[in-house]
Amino acid sequence: MNSLSEIASQLNKVESILLTCHIMPDGDSIGSLLGLGLPMLSAGFNVTMFSADEVPERYKFLQGTDKIVTGNLPEQSFAIVVALDCSDHLRLKPIWEQVKDSFIINIDHHPTNSSFGNLNYVDATAAATGEIVHTLLGEMRLEPDLPAASALYVAISTDTGSFKFESTTTRTHEVAAQLLAAGVNPKDITPLVFDLRPRRAVFILREALTSLKFSQDGKIAWMVLTDKEMKKAGARDEDLDGIVNFAKNIEDVEVGLLFREKADGTVKVGFRSHRVDVSSIAKSLGGGGHARAAGCSLESNLETALQAVLTAVDKEV
Ligand SMILES: [Mn+2]
Incomplete structure (x- = not known):
């Protein structure tokens, strides 16, 4: 397995970067996409955030979802493709043929991950990919602003079922604490994500x-x-x-x-x-x-x- 500092230095080197997540994206996918994408955009990286499927309604309150490209992948070549929360290449099925020859960085927490990337960081002890993204931001010396912190809070709280699952660790709560310190207010997020239903x-x-x-x-x-x-x-x-x-x-x-x-x-x-x-x-x-x-x-x-x-x-x- 590769390290997050290797991944950070790889991302710091290149021109155009595609960040993407799995089909039928969940909170961790959308949250990780925005949590990594927004700070990179603010720092001047040439980043495209992409989801093959639409952003689910319940996550559209998150700032920055309008910047996520959905549907067809833009006709553009990317120096690096970052796959977030994808356990294998099939989770990227709609775009796999287009991206499979690119340099792929696979960042995930599924124990069944097939290490399909050129660089792989798979931490099955992480409660969410968003938790890993938070550490990666640190390696890249990027601070999540409030929209990015909110997105990461959604990533972590959804994948832990509101901090209920056994995957929840001290680190999960430490990351959550840092997101709250960055201005996240759970009462602005939790009811929208967990309670309100169409x-x-x-x-x-x-x-x-x-x-x-x-x-x-x-x-x-x-x-x-x-x-x-x-x-x-x-x-x-x-x-x-x-x-x-x-x-x-x-x-x-x-x-x-x-x-x-x-x-x-x-x-x-x-x-x-x-x-x-x-x-x-x-x-x-x-x-x-x-x-x-x-x-x-x-x-x-x-x-x-x-x-x-x-x-x-x-x-x-
Ligand atoms: Mn996940």
Whole structure:
């Protein structure tokens, strides 16, 4: 693995830099993108912040999201591509063919990271990629201003479930403390990120809860959403964030699952657990993630996907 000071000196050397994050970006992706991108822009770096998918509505209150280029990658060559929070090259799928021959810096905290970069910094003990970005800014002698600090606070608070997950360490709180010292006020951020939901998100949550089922021993709980239900609720992928936890957070349940049928003939599965290592189960099904939060995508119908996943999970609980 490379060091953050190597990465910092590499970034200091070059002309044009593309910063990007994974498809279907979450809070850590958008937060890390802005948290690194905004201070670099202020310092005069030639930086493009890019996300193949739209910035989810709930993060648009963050200053600087209008500077994130979305959709197609600009027709321009970049000396360096920085991939943030991407566990493997498939997380960059829409742009991978365009960027795969560039010099890639891979900065991530997923233990399943495939080290696909030319420089790789993967710290699985970091609660969020945003936590690593904060350290990298220090190496680059850049100070996050309030918009960047707010973005990093979003990155860290979302990936730790508001500092609740076991990934939360003293360092997580130390970084958060420094972000608060930079002017971040959690009450301006937390309600917008964690509490406020559009109506369509509540409608799709209702559908998910209606579908709730349990294994015979009660240790596995799962919910299923069909494409038809998604369309009827007018729900988007981003509206599903956190729904799987309703299955996990039931007494006696060890693993919670959310199955989401997609129009393209695939089924997306979200895994959450209390003790079981679901990243290895997800990995065995072609996915990946963290020990207690993972996911995979199966090319099959719902019924087959349910059977395959439940069989695999049942073996581990
Ligand atoms: Mn992350």
